Amino acid sequence: MSEQVFQTRYETYRTAVESYLETLFAGSPDWRDLYESMRYSLLAGGKRIRPVLTLEFARLAGLADWKTALPMACALELVHTYSLIHDDLPCMDNDDLRRGKPTNHKVYGETLAVLAGDALQPEAYRLILTAPGLDESRRAACGRILAEVSGADGMVAGQVLDTLHAPKTEAEVTEVHRLKTGAMIAGACRLGVAAAGGSGGLMAAAETYAQELGLAFQIRDDMLDVCGDAAEFGKPIGSDKEEGKVTFMDLLGLEGCGRAVRAHTEAAKAAVADWDTDGILAALADSLAERNK
């Protein structure tokens, strides 16, 4: 598959996601400040990797129109966004910048930042459970996936380990990222399959693809935090070290990280080789492995 087919498909999905998100919380109730704070972080850009994965997996799983999966794709992006807002809070990572812009609490204050994050969660389930063109059974299946990957045995567990347990060994650091990053990427992929009513082989492949992709993504992130360009990367270089976090760079070194990224990327591609008919998933994995931001 040509690089251009991948770029075009990715842009089509990404644009549809941005347009869908743009329609959310656009009214002017008495609590418009809440809406504004939610939109500020929701529309702050980012690569939209997760919702793109949902849409491509929905297509591969046979959904007649991939646009039907937009509410599921964007629901997960709402949950991802809440996690970033809360992660940046003073009592968490205490970050002033996110994707080169002031973090939510720097603009709206801590109170509203906590509440904007809090409101994004139920709104995600509302999107899924009112998704047009899906029967109640698929809606419920999608809601279960989102709850499972983002809850007390998923993303939040990873955040607890990362923030409070000072993971040190390779096994511990890997466990953090399996929960904190991998679970949500896996959720994105599985949501696409579930929106199409799929299960079985493709669902299992989606899980493996996502976990391998997630590890490659995180290891690359750790490399960029040391060797990246701050302007391109969108956050200060060396922030992991400053926070005293043990990263894959500490554990594997630069060359070891490079090898690990390639190995996990190949494992991701292999997991979906039978389904990835247009090679989009492989191209996405390759592009993430080589990214500079």
Added chain:
Amino acid sequence: MSEQVFQTRYETYRTAVESYLETLFAGSPDWRDLYESMRYSLLAGGKRIRPVLTLEFARLAGLADWKTALPMACALELVHTYSLIHDDLPCMDNDDLRRGKPTNHKVYGETLAVLAGDALQPEAYRLILTAPGLDESRRAACGRILAEVSGADGMVAGQVLDTLHAPKTEAEVTEVHRLKTGAMIAGACRLGVAAAGGSGGLMAAAETYAQELGLAFQIRDDMLDVCGDAAEFGKPIGSDKEEGKVTFMDLLGLEGCGRAVRAHTEAAKAAVADWDTDGILAALADSLAERNK
């Protein structure tokens, strides 16, 4: 109906709710501290009014066994609990005590308190969307109700108005409580009806009953904050005044509050008079109107 029938029924429900909640997050994963923090607030007692309402409405709506509605009843209690944990945070009401016990962040620190609250939300949807004995359609309907009442146009909107907008007029104060307290009580009642597959007349009655009950409850709360006994009430007397909040006591005075509590209580009872065959809902409304804690 005799007072004793009400007391017995209430205790039966309340005990079942406590037992159900006791089973949650009881394992010992690597992130056991997260589980402990969640359980600390979840099992801190309280009157369990909301889940009791879910169970009684489920029974009235014709659910064969009211115990089938326990996951829905407790899911709403999880969301209520997360809202209390976050409300107490330093960047919100900054409270040290809740129901006479140290607040979550006083015991576990701010980071874990934020994360425990964050995790309780998806776990609530997980309970609803995996509830045994309910088809996917009822599960999805229940999930929609919870998302609606606790989201950006429900409970969180009320919290934003209360914390950041300094409501002053009776209309503004009433709007805050309709969203912050009323919406969740209405959600509890509607969850019960939805768990039984009900809609229409009883659903509308549940909404009115809950909103009237919620207002009576809040006005009584404002009275107790001025005239109550701290030990019995479980929190310091005069804390509203200290925070500079305009309450129903400021707006209506003590006698006016007493009259308003009685009026809203009667309106609540009238709304469900055709359905409340054992008089449980009426007795509950009366008991809340007369409560000292």
